[in-house]
Amino acid sequence: xxxxxxxxxxxxxxxxxxxxxxxxxxxxxxxxxxxxxxxxxxxxxxxxxxxxxxxxxxxxxxxxxxxxxxxxxxxxxxxxxxxxxxxxxxxxxxxxxxxxxxxxxxxxxxxxxxxxxxxxxxxxxxxxxxxxxxxxxxxxxxxxxxxxxxxxxxxxxxxxxxxxxxxxxxxxxxxxxxxxxxxxxxxxxxxxxxxxxxxxxxxxxxxxxxxxxxxxxxxxxxxxxxxxxxxxxxxxxxxxxxxxxxxxxxxxxxxxxxxxxxxxxxxxxxxxxxxxxxxxxxxxx
Amino acid sequence: xxxxxxxxxxxxxxxxxxxxxxxxxxxxxxxxxxxxxxxxxxxxxxxxxxxxxxxxxxxxxxxxxxxxxxxxxxxxxxxxxxxxxxxxxxxxxxxxxxxxxxxxxxxxxxxxxxxxxxxxxxxxxxxxxxxxxxxxxxxxxxxxxxxxxxxxxxxxxxxxxxxxxxxxxxxxxxxxxxxxxxxxxxxxxxxxxxxxxxxxxxxxxxxxxxxxxxxxxxxxxxxxxxxxxxxxxxxxxxxxxxxx
Numbered sequence: 001x002x003x004x005x006x007x008x009x010x011x012x013x014x015x016x017x018x019x020x021x022x023x024x025x026x027x028x029x030x031x032x033x034x035x036x037x038x039x040x041x042x043x044x045x046x047x048x049x050x051x052x053x054x055x056x057x058x059x060x061x062x063x064x065x066x067x068x069x070x071x072x073x074x075x076x077x078x079x080x081x082x083x084x085x086x087x088x089x090x091x092x093x094x095x096x097x098x099x100x101x102x103x104x105x106x107x108x109x110x111x112x113x114x115x116x117x118x119x120x121x122x123x124x125x126x127x128x129x130x131x132x133x134x135x136x137x138x139x140x141x142x143x144x145x146x147x148x149x150x151x152x153x154x155x156x157x158x159x160x161x162x163x164x165x166x167x168x169x170x171x172x173x174x175x176x177x178x179x180x181x182x183x184x185x186x187x188x189x190x191x192x193x194x195x196x197x198x199x200x201x202x203x204x205x206x207x208x209x210x211x212x213x214x215x216x217x218x219x220x221x222x223x224x225x226x227x228x229x230x231x232x233x234x235x236x237x238x239x240x241x242x243x244x245x246x247x248x249x250x251x252x253x254x255x256x257x258x259x260x261x262x263x264x265x266x267x268x269x270x271x272x273x274x275x276x277x278x279x280x281x282x283x284x285x
Numbered sequence: 286x287x288x289x290x291x292x293x294x295x296x297x298x299x300x301x302x303x304x305x306x307x308x309x310x311x312x313x314x315x316x317x318x319x320x321x322x323x324x325x326x327x328x329x330x331x332x333x334x335x336x337x338x339x340x341x342x343x344x345x346x347x348x349x350x351x352x353x354x355x356x357x358x359x360x361x362x363x364x365x366x367x368x369x370x371x372x373x374x375x376x377x378x379x380x381x382x383x384x385x386x387x388x389x390x391x392x393x394x395x396x397x398x399x400x401x402x403x404x405x406x407x408x409x410x411x412x413x414x415x416x417x418x419x420x421x422x423x424x425x426x427x428x429x430x431x432x433x434x435x436x437x438x439x440x441x442x443x444x445x446x447x448x449x450x451x452x453x454x455x456x457x458x459x460x461x462x463x464x465x466x467x468x469x470x471x472x473x474x475x476x477x478x479x480x481x482x483x484x485x486x487x488x489x490x491x492x493x494x495x496x497x498x499x500x501x502x503x504x505x506x507x508x509x510x511x512x513x514x515x516x517x518x519x520x521x522x523x524x525x526x527x528x529x
Contacts, residue, residue, distance in 0.1 A: 151299045159301070209307045216310040217302065235375040236311075268374045 028055035031193060031223045032077060036091035039072050039081065045249055046072050047256045050091075052242055059215055059224045061234035061264065064244035065284065069256020070227045073244070074195055076100075077225060078114035079107040112139070115186035119198035121178035123170035123185075128153075128162050131170050131181055135189040148188060155221075156184035157214050176207025183214065187222070194218065196226040200233065212237045231280055234264065241267040243276045311376050318369055318389055319445065322396065325361040326441035326505075328354065329400050330434055333498065336406040337430035340491075341423065343415040351407040358400035366393050384515060388508040392444065395501045395508075399437065402494045402501075409494075412487045417480050422472050426491070429465040433495040433502075436462055440502035440509075449513040455506030456518065462499035466492045 032054040039047040047069035054060045054077075062070035072081070079100060081087040093100045100110060123131050132149045141148065149166070153159040158180040165172070170181055179199060186194055196215075200208040215224055215237050228234050234241050242261040249255045260273045271277045278284050306312060332354040339347035369389045372378070378386050416423050436458055443451035469492045477485050504523060511517050 147299050154299065154301050157302075206307060213307055213309055232377055236377070264375065265371045269371055 028057055030054060031056045031096065032225075033094040033097075034073075034076075034092065037073065037076060037093060038090040039069070039076065040086075040088040040090070041084065042086040044253055045251075045255045048249070050244075050258045052258065052261050054223060054225060055240070056223050057219055057221075058239040059219050059226060059237055061238035061241045062225065062227045062244060063229075063231045063234045063241060064256070064259075064279070065246060066229075067246045067254050067256065068244035069246075070242075070244045071197055072256065074197055074225060074227045077193070077195055078111045078116055080111075080116070082107050112189060113191055114193040114195060115189070115191035116195045116197070117179070117182050117186055117199045120202050121175055121182050123173070123178050123181050126170060127167045128170050128173070128181060129166040131185050132188045135185060139189055152184040152188040153181075155187055155218070156180045157210065157217070158184055174207070176203050176210060179203060179207070179211060180214065183211075183218075187218070191222065193223045193225070196224065198228055199226065201229060208233070235268045238264045240264055243267065243271075243273075243279060245275055245279070311382075314368070314372050314376070315382065315385060318365060318372070318386070319447075321361060321365045321368070322389065322392055323441055323445040325358055325365065325393075325396050326437070326444065328358050328361070329396055329403060330438045330441065332358070332400065333403045333406075333430075333434045333437065336403050336410070337427070337434065339407060339410045340413075340430065341416065341427055343410070343413075345410060345414075348407045348410050352404055355400045355404045359397065362393055362397040362400075366390065369393070381512065381515075384512045388512050392505055392508050395504050399498050399501045402498050406491065406494050409487050409491050413484060417476065417484060417488075419472070419476055419479070422469070422476060422488075425465060425469040425472055429462065429469055429492065429495050432462045432465055433498045436499050437502040437505075440505040443506050443509045447509060447513055449510050452506035452509035452513070453518050455503045459499045459503045462496060466496040 030053040032052070034053070035051045037047065037050040038045065050069070050073055052060070052073075062074060064070050075081045076089055076093050077095075077100075081089055089101060095110075095114070098105070124134060126134065129149055132152050133145050136145065136148055150159060150163075153162060158177060161177060162173070162181075170178060173181060179202075183194070183199075200211045203211065212233065215226070218224060219239075226234070226238065240262065241264045243259045244256050245259045246254045246256055260267065260271060260276045262272070266272075267276060268280060271280065332351055335347060335354070336351050338344060339351065369386055373386050376382075416426060436455065439451060439458065440455055442448070443455065470489065473480065473485055473488050473492075480488065507517050507523055517523055
């Protein structure tokens with residue numbers, strides 16, 4: 001059994017360490033390789049023929065109009081679509097070369113490696129401290145929990161604001177602080193990848209910029225994929241951008257597909273596809 | 286659960302990171318552009334001083350080095366223009382950041398043009414095969430070149446420090462260059478019989494090139510003032526100013 005497969009199936013420790021060692025200095029290695037990805041919800045063909053490579057220690061942004069399938073594709077990276085009964089995923093999603101949908105892959109272990117941050121901050125109804133300590137405790141963490149809580153909150157640029165109120169409820173925090181708490185919670189279990197589904201759309205502009213700055217800091221340790229409606233956010237924060245669009249299939253269903261995937265600078269200064277240019281310049285449809 | 290699961294969680298020691306500024310990454314890009322322009326300007330000044338030496342000492346072997354030096358200037362121009370362009374597209378700059386980026390595109394042009402003028406001066410070294418023997422002419426060439434190089438170096442300093450006061454002062458300082466150029470033209474006129482037509486034309490162009498370098502320095506200073514204050518000196522846009 002290969003090393004990453006081994007980890008996904010039994011021991012999810014230290015993925016970032018061994019995986020990053022094989023990365024070449026010039027071109028970052030692919031954390032995910034997606035080919036011919038199709039997602040169905042029952043009869044509904046939600047996403048058609050998507051192929052992308054997600055590079056290590058980069059921020060990859062998925063943009064596009066509502067219904068374009070960007071969130072659906074994001075949820076394939078940690079098998080969140082498994083939680084939807086009618087969902088069916090076809091094609092290949094490889095994580096460090098391992099088929100994420102392989103028979104012996106445990107989706108719970110997948111989610112340990114590939115953390116997720118959601119649109120609406122969703123702290124547990126617990127103290128700030130316990131929000132961070134919860135995941136590591138479940139995982140049987142036996143190290144110094146105080147240090148882990150402190151370093152996780154510091155990595156999420158929240159420590160200075162909460163260090164004196166660690167025992168207060170997480171709900172006492174502002175929306176922006178709650179979202180940074182959720183990021184701290186996600187990184188407390190040392191994931192390899194962070195998936196972010198509209199992580200700033202419920203926040204004010206300054207809190208949004210703080211999250212973006214935090215993402216810049218985090219990418220030295222993690223690989224990040226962000227779905228955002230806010231294409232300016234994708235422009236500001238990401239290294240590569242995938243533009244998804246919607247089209248009607250032969251059954252008259254609105255199916256999402258990938259239009260263009262390139263370096264973010266190229267997408268926002270000289271996109272190859274007219275559809276991309278129309279979308280980013282606001283001349284869409 | 287396998288205890289090896291927990292091996293990777295936490296590092297033991299808490300090392301605090303610095304989370305100082307909301308848009309730290311954006312500020313770093315702006316610094317990169319500003320530092321890049323200062324480096325580019327320093328290359329131009331260095332090349333201009335070499336051109337001055339080549340001219341006065343009739344060092345023909347230096348000409349190719351000056352031409353090659355300008356290729357590096359052009360390379361930096363292309364890179365920085367691209368970065369500026371991309372930053373405008375990606376970072377939605379406003380206020381001072383917007384003025385800085387838009388002004389950067391103008392300043393990059395001034396720097397690039399000045400680099401070309403230095404190359405033109407180097408070609409004149411080839412054309413002249415040595416300055417005329419006149420001590421007065423030679424002295425004027427040296428002083429004119431030095432004043433122009435100094436003014437340009439001051440403009441680069443003003444830009445690097447975003448120093449509005451120095452930026453504003455350059456226009457007056459440029460009078461020194463203009464006066465030396467005028468005196469140089471007069472001297473060419475006085476010595477025209479000795480110099481001859483061909484050399485006279487070359488020297489005339491030489492004066493023009495050093496004068497233009499001074500003008501580019503003034504423009505860089507005025508753009509610096511604009512970045513800092515949102516107004517050009519004298520409240521008049523560069524393009525609406527009477528050329529003197």
